[in-house]
Amino acid sequence: MLSKIGILSTLISTILSFLLVYQSFSEVKSKNNIISKKFYYLSFYQLLFIIFSFLILLFGYIFSDFSLINVYENSHTTKPLFYKITGTWGNHEGSLLLWINIMVLFSFLFLVYKKNTEKKFKLFTLIFQNILILFFLIFLLTNSNPFSEIYPAPSQGMGLNPILQDPALGIHPPLLYLGFVSSSIYFSAALASLICRLEANVFAKFIKLWVVISWSFQTLGILVGSIWAYYELGWGGYWFWDPVENSSLMPWFLMTALFHSLLVLEKKNGLYAWVLILSILTFIMSVTGTFLVRSGILNSVHTFANDPSRGLFILIFLAFMISMSLIILFKYFPNEKNNFLFLSKESFVLFNNWFMIFFLTVVLIGTLYPLFLEVLSKEKVSVGPAYYNIVLAPFIVPFLFLMSYGPQSKWFSSKLVDVKKMFFIILLSFSLVFIFANFEKDSSFITTLILVFSIYLILQSFLDLYTSIKNNSFNLSRSISHLGFGMLIFFISTNNILSTESNFNLKVGETKKLTNYSIKFNNLKILKEKNYETLVGNFLITDIKNYKEENLKPEIRVYNQPKIVTYESSIKSKILSDTYLTMSNLAGSEFYSIRFQTKPFMNLIWISVLIISAGGFLRILRRENK
Amino acid sequence: MLNKKVKNRIVVFFGLAFLFIIVTVSSILALKDNILYFLSPTEVRESSNIVFNKKMRIGGMVKKGSIYNDRNEIKFIITDLKNEIMVSYKGTVPNLFSEGKGVIAEGSLKDKKFFVAKRILAKHDENYMPPDLKNVIKDVK
Numbered sequence: 001m002l003s004k005i006g007i008l009s010t011l012i013s014t015i016l017s018f019l020l021v022y023q024s025f026s027e028v029k030s031k032n033n034i035i036s037k038k039f040y041y042l043s044f045y046q047l048l049f050i051i052f053s054f055l056i057l058l059f060g061y062i063f064s065d066f067s068l069i070n071v072y073e074n075s076h077t078t079k080p081l082f083y084k085i086t087g088t089w090g091n092h093e094g095s096l097l098l099w100i101n102i103m104v105l106f107s108f109l110f111l112v113y114k115k116n117t118e119k120k121f122k123l124f125t126l127i128f129q130n131i132l133i134l135f136f137l138i139f140l141l142t143n144s145n146p147f148s149e150i151y152p153a154p155s156q157g158m159g160l161n162p163i164l165q166d167p168a169l170g171i172h173p174p175l176l177y178l179g180f181v182s183s184s185i186y187f188s189a190a191l192a193s194l195i196c197r198l199e200a201n202v203f204a205k206f207i208k209l210w211v212v213i214s215w216s217f218q219t220l221g222i223l224v225g226s227i228w229a230y231y232e233l234g235w236g237g238y239w240f241w242d243p244v245e246n247s248s249l250m251p252w253f254l255m256t257a258l259f260h261s262l263l264v265l266e267k268k269n270g271l272y273a274w275v276l277i278l279s280i281l282t283f284i285m286s287v288t289g290t291f292l293v294r295s296g297i298l299n300s301v302h303t304f305a306n307d308p309s310r311g312l313f314i315l316i317f318l319a320f321m322i323s324m325s326l327i328i329l330f331k332y333f334p335n336e337k338n339n340f341l342f343l344s345k346e347s348f349v350l351f352n353n354w355f356m357i358f359f360l361t362v363v364l365i366g367t368l369y370p371l372f373l374e375v376l377s378k379e380k381v382s383v384g385p386a387y388y389n390i391v392l393a394p395f396i397v398p399f400l401f402l403m404s405y406g407p408q409s410k411w412f413s414s415k416l417v418d419v420k421k422m423f424f425i426i427l428l429s430f431s432l433v434f435i436f437a438n439f440e441k442d443s444s445f446i447t448t449l450i451l452v453f454s455i456y457l458i459l460q461s462f463l464d465l466y467t468s469i470k471n472n473s474f475n476l477s478r479s480i481s482h483l484g485f486g487m488l489i490f491f492i493s494t495n496n497i498l499s500t501e502s503n504f505n506l507k508v509g510e511t512k513k514l515t516n517y518s519i520k521f522n523n524l525k526i527l528k529e530k531n532y533e534t535l536v537g538n539f540l541i542t543d544i545k546n547y548k549e550e551n552l553k554p555e556i557r558v559y560n561q562p563k564i565v566t567y568e569s570s571i572k573s574k575i576l577s578d579t580y581l582t583m584s585n586l587a588g589s590e591f592y593s594i595r596f597q598t599k600p601f602m603n604l605i606w607i608s609v610l611i612i613s614a615g616g617f618l619r620i621l622r623r624e625n626k
Numbered sequence: 627m628l629n630k631k632v633k634n635r636i637v638v639f640f641g642l643a644f645l646f647i648i649v650t651v652s653s654i655l656a657l658k659d660n661i662l663y664f665l666s667p668t669e670v671r672e673s674s675n676i677v678f679n680k681k682m683r684i685g686g687m688v689k690k691g692s693i694y695n696d697r698n699e700i701k702f703i704i705t706d707l708k709n710e711i712m713v714s715y716k717g718t719v720p721n722l723f724s725e726g727k728g729v730i731a732e733g734s735l736k737d738k739k740f741f742v743a744k745r746i747l748a749k750h751d752e753n754y755m756p757p758d759l760k761n762v763i764k765d766v767k
Contacts, residue, residue: 163721163722233721330636331632358649361646361653365650366653369654369657369661370661379663380664380665381662381663383661384660384661386660387660387661391653503717504716505695505697505700565724566721567719567721582718584718584719586693586695586700586702586719586723587695589696591695591697593695593717593719595717
């Protein structure tokens with residue numbers, strides 16, 4: 001029953017998308033400047049029906065309707081309600097439906113945004129956006145249908161992988177999708193503006209909001225994913241340069257580059273072509289990332305259960321998108337003259353873009369290299385953090401400097417900023433690092449420089465923040481985001497230097513002495529929860545230097561459906577430092593393997609990223625109030 | 627057929643593509659020293675130019691009944707059903723590590739039969755097997 005309603009609703013939505021494309025094509029020729037009401041209706045109903053399809057699937061999950069294969073494969077009656085709900089998008093088919101929902105949502109929002117202006121441009125955007133939507137709808141209906149039925153309906157489902165039963169992972173995909181799927185709208189808008197030869201600053205005003213929205217959500221999405229990896233994977237890291245993570249970071253670089261150059265476009269009418277290319281590339285990169293993740297051609301530690309036919313479909317789609325964009329780009333490429341003054345703000349925006357493209361290229365190469373090598377030489381390799389650290393670290397230093405200096409410069413003028421003040425702040429940062437740095441053992445020359453310049457950026461951003469608040473200017477959100485980035489780099493580096501880790505085996509009742517801590521394994525308790533049984537260890541951690549004691553309680557969980565053992569780390573999170581303990585047990589041995597870590601500034605790393613995205617959200621809100 | 631403007635654009639496009647290739651090639655050179663090779667026990671046995679004590683990954687299945695745990699370490703055998711390597715490891719194992727399941731160990735070879743792991747890799751999906759590993763097991767079967 002649900003299956004039929006779901007498919008029907010999706011089909012209606014498909015027909016409405018098709019109608020939208022068809023009607024828009026006939027409407028663009030007409031001369032009047034008002035978009036006829038029927039487009040709003042069509043678009044509204046299209047949104048309504050696709051949301052309805054999604055609700056149907058959600059309904060299937062909540063009430064455990066196992067006649068849907070998708071529900072049967074990913075859910076179970078004993079699962080807590082929250083995870084039944086998040087299970088809806090915790091699998092390939094459901095997440096594809098969510099993906100389409102977001103594309104349709106943004107198609108609708110774009111249509112009603114700035115009503116009755118630039119009709120031709122809007123209709124073309126609608127055409128391109130709905131061609132994309134159609135593609136994904138066909139993909140959903142033919143290859144990855146979440147409403148496929150199973151007969152007879154099983155009485156019990158197979159359950160969701162317990163590692164995915166986590167609140168952070170529940171909200172991670174929707175956030176990330178709001179980020180990179182919404183970039184489809186400025187992909188469509190860019191193609192439309194090429195065809196309509198829209199004026200540069202008009203285009204900038206049209207897409208800026210969407211770029212900032214997608215960037216802010218993408219930032220949050222990456223953050224939540226990292227937090228999940230930190231406390232769920234049990235080895236204390238939060239970023240592994242894994243292909244899946246990289247494919248969320250690469251569109252982020254492009255979005256960042258894009259909204260910086262949008263500033264130039266808005267103020268100066270410059271960089272139009274470049275902005276268009278970036279808008280197009282962002283969505284292409286998002287789909288490429290999806291292709292890499294879903295097709296399973298990359299050796300990633302976390303990935304969807306994969307299926308080559310999905311990969312093929314996305315690949316065909318990708319080829320279609322790229323060739324369509326290239327043809328339109330070559331044919332309608334806008335003419336422009338750029339005369340940049342060397343030290344003007346627009347040059348600094350360009351510098352930002354070069355860095356972003358460089359970062360993107362480095363990450364892209366790191367991600368794809370194993371793939372090419374395997375095809376060419378049959379050698380299997382993986383690219384670890386070492387590569388990224390070595391290649392990226394030296395470039396972070398000038399990047400931080402330009403990020404502090406750039407905002408001081410003026411539009412259209414090549415005047416130098418207050419050099420004395422600048423040197424003073426840099427000198428101050430240097431002295432701060434040398435006074436407080438008692439960790440020379442691990443820190444290299446470049447690490448020291450990174451610390452100095454991240455402090456410089458933090459100080460400078462605070463100054464900017466002060467002036468923006470005083471003048472109540474739009475630069476407020478920029479200062480906030482730049483401040484967040486400075487803090488992020490600073491805390492990541494110090495965390496990297498100061499983290500400690502020790503691994504050892506203990507029996508119940510024993511104590512392990514480390515240099516600064518002693519760890520006592522007090523006892524073990526068995527508890528029974530709704531869908532798992534758990535073995536809770538009780539550890540007493542004594543901080544020898546500061547005479548502080550705390551208890552950590554890691555768990556070994558045995559889930560009943562599917563039958564899987566997971567090791568839940570126990571983390572005591574304080575503002576300045578985390579203590580992190582994981583235990584595991586093998587082959588029923590009386591010895592338990594313990595990993596004890598101290599991780600300084602973890603919370604401040606999360607807060608830094610929150611601050612970065614807060615800048616974006618603030619910009620969105622203030623735009624709307626203007 | 628193509629007017630001058632379009633031609634110029636194509637030139638610019640290929641110019642950019644060329645620049646991109648240069649960046650790519652230089653990064654790949656930087657890559658050479660910082661990649662981890664992935665080998666199966668059979669590849670380790672058959673290969674003649676293995677560097678010992680260099681960071682690398684080996685993968686296969688955890689041999690049934692081979693896990694041993696004492697005060698100092700965990701030991702288990704990684705097998706691809708043809709050849710085996712003994713792995714010694716200190717630390718906690720990731721979720722989904724168990725007998726008869728796929729595993730990837732990162733560390734270095736001491737000799738062709740003995741591997742000291744620094745890290746055991748996690749997988750997030752119980753049905754999922756890394757493509758590398760799938761090939762290893764398929765080759766054997």
